[in-house]
Amino acid sequence: MKKYLTFxxxxxxxxxxxxxxxxxxxxxxxxxxxxxxxxxxxxNSPTVRWYVAxxxxxxxxxxAWLSIRVAAITATCAVxxxxxxxxxxxxxxxxxxxxxxxxxxxxxLVMPEVITGLSMLLLFVSLEQLFRILFxxxxxxxxxxxxxxxxxxxxxxxxxxxxxxxxxxxxxLEEAALDLGARPSRxxxxxxxxxxxxxxxxGWLLAFTLSWDDVVVSQFVAGPGSNTLPMLIYSKVRLGxxxxxxxxxxxxxxxxxxxxxxxxxxxxxxxxxxxxxxxxAESGR
Amino acid sequence: MATRAELASGLRGGRAGPLWDLLLRFxxxxxxxxxRQYWAGQRLVIAVPYLWLLLFFVVPFLIVLKISFAEFAPLxxxxxxxxxxxxxxxxxxxxxxFSAYDYLLHEPLYVSAWLYSIKVAAMSTLLCLLLxxxxxxxxxxxxxxxxxxxLMLIILPFWTSFLLRVYAWIGLLKTDGVINQVLMAMGIIHxxxxxxxxxxxxxxxxxxxxxxxxxxxxxxxxxxxDPTLLEAAKDLGCGPVRxxxxxxxxxxxxxxxAGSLLVFxxxxxxxxxxxxxxxxxxxxxxxxxxxxxxxxxxxxxxxxVAIALLLLLLIPIMLFQRIQNRELRANRR
Numbered sequence: 001m002k003k004y005l006t007f008x009x010x011x012x013x014x015x016x017x018x019x020x021x022x023x024x025x026x027x028x029x030x031x032x033x034x035x036x037x038x039x040x041x042x043x044n045s046p047t048v049r050w051y052v053a054x055x056x057x058x059x060x061x062x063x064a065w066l067s068i069r070v071a072a073i074t075a076t077c078a079v080x081x082x083x084x085x086x087x088x089x090x091x092x093x094x095x096x097x098x099x100x101x102x103x104x105x106x107x108x109l110v111m112p113e114v115i116t117g118l119s120m121l122l123l124f125v126s127l128e129q130l131f132r133i134l135f136x137x138x139x140x141x142x143x144x145x146x147x148x149x150x151x152x153x154x155x156x157x158x159x160x161x162x163x164x165x166x167x168x169x170x171x172x173l174e175e176a177a178l179d180l181g182a183r184p185s186r187x188x189x190x191x192x193x194x195x196x197x198x199x200x201x202x203g204w205l206l207a208f209t210l211s212w213d214d215v216v217v218s219q220f221v222a223g224p225g226s227n228t229l230p231m232l233i234y235s236k237v238r239l240g241x242x243x244x245x246x247x248x249x250x251x252x253x254x255x256x257x258x259x260x261x262x263x264x265x266x267x268x269x270x271x272x273x274x275x276x277x278x279x280x281a282e283s284g285r
Numbered sequence: 286m287a288t289r290a291e292l293a294s295g296l297r298g299g300r301a302g303p304l305w306d307l308l309l310r311f312x313x314x315x316x317x318x319x320x321r322q323y324w325a326g327q328r329l330v331i332a333v334p335y336l337w338l339l340l341f342f343v344v345p346f347l348i349v350l351k352i353s354f355a356e357f358a359p360l361x362x363x364x365x366x367x368x369x370x371x372x373x374x375x376x377x378x379x380x381x382x383f384s385a386y387d388y389l390l391h392e393p394l395y396v397s398a399w400l401y402s403i404k405v406a407a408m409s410t411l412l413c414l415l416l417x418x419x420x421x422x423x424x425x426x427x428x429x430x431x432x433x434x435x436l437m438l439i440i441l442p443f444w445t446s447f448l449l450r451v452y453a454w455i456g457l458l459k460t461d462g463v464i465n466q467v468l469m470a471m472g473i474i475h476x477x478x479x480x481x482x483x484x485x486x487x488x489x490x491x492x493x494x495x496x497x498x499x500x501x502x503x504x505x506x507x508x509x510x511d512p513t514l515l516e517a518a519k520d521l522g523c524g525p526v527r528x529x530x531x532x533x534x535x536x537x538x539x540x541x542x543a544g545s546l547l548v549f550x551x552x553x554x555x556x557x558x559x560x561x562x563x564x565x566x567x568x569x570x571x572x573x574x575x576x577x578x579x580x581x582x583x584x585x586x587x588x589x590v591a592i593a594l595l596l597l598l599l600i601p602i603m604l605f606q607r608i609q610n611r612e613l614r615a616n617r618r
Binding site for chain 2: 006007008009010011012015016018019020021022023025026029081082084085087088092095097101102103104105106107108110111112113114115118119120122123125126129148149151152155159160184185205209212213215216220230233234237238240241245246248249252253256257259260261264268
């Protein structure tokens, strides 16, 4: 008979409660009619008035649209760069500067956001000056600078994911293809890429959420005109709790939860199929 | 005669050496063409991420370093004096100031911010470890299907907005917030507890936000442990508590290091959590950096804070990278 009431299991349950209690309370209070948020107005609740208000809030909608575009472009660029870096680190063996590249790709994972933000902004300011002097061209900080900053810190995550995925395969398949005369680029697209596709997909999603979520770095590098959704939320939240933020949070949490669960199920199925194919290939030998 | 595979792996190793020269010179023409293409392609593949990181990660640090030595010019655009300047007598003048660094080592406001940041980060790391270790242990011992569900439950909040999750705590911790209301309704307390804008709230926020970062390295470590070790200890008459301290804990030390560094490093420079939940009288270092930059427009001092923070974190970051590399190498085996 297995014991379930062990110390670790109890802590696990408490820990999960700790992780989910704030989210659930936020969801519940998003249906509260009272403007005072934490005072439950039992007579008029639940209500969807904050959700309705949200869809008429122009700044929120604009910021959300900007954030979606920034996150999608960031994730795509980060996946391309991160996959290249992961491939180089996992497959190219030792080359001059490899340790430096490895350091460069892991440092952004732990770098405090204020440092990343400040250094990126100072780079953009210097580039602005340089371009003004050299070409007489004045560029404005905005969406492009946010994307560049986001790509730089999210590609590190993609690199680590791709690199560790590649490390779980040996390169015998790629080697066999090379032996059979396939060109390296063909080997990459026909063999390596399909193998690391799950890693690339989860890297894309992770880069998307990190970019979608970022407030500190964006605050530094965004120009005066561009406001991403987290920046807008942050400026509202600094003034205290706000019922429309609760509604917005609920929508975001539900969308993410659905997305994560769906992608996990899809990935599980793909993984199972791959395993079955491997088994069939093994038994066919 | 080298096989094609050996050749390919030698090339991929980037140490082609004499064999490569030989083949280029005397090999069949198609081969040398293939090798040249391979080389060119490989260089390009290395160059793209390298250049990106150099331009957008290394160069920015050099700029921050440079500005940290500049003189503050409150009315300038940008607000600092150039370090290098041609003087009229026809020479290059270099002006490096250490005043910004001097200030942040001696000004009491800064000294207390440094100490407070380190204290908060260390305490949160410890609390995180104490909570995460049993959780990771329980997950590692669960049945495989249960394990996947539990991991999913741990990672799910991590995918939702960090900002919003921190914000959610305001609603819980406020004087008229959920926790106080529940405790008062249950009759445990009669006066609401002051939890918002305290160090306690910062600890809660950091532990809450970084918990998955602690659980995952611990879990990947604990999952690999051989259960027969504990059985052997039991057979030899070792109690479960003693077996834990003698076997499991020492074996999981890499997971503990990795998790602790993953929490400690970002926590020292944490900005959002202390700003939203924390005290208004004692600031953490990241808030000071942000204030210097946005409020006082003192770019040199903000840069100096960034460099000092980086120096403080350099050793933990390097430790983390070493563990990370060891992990990657171990996976390859």
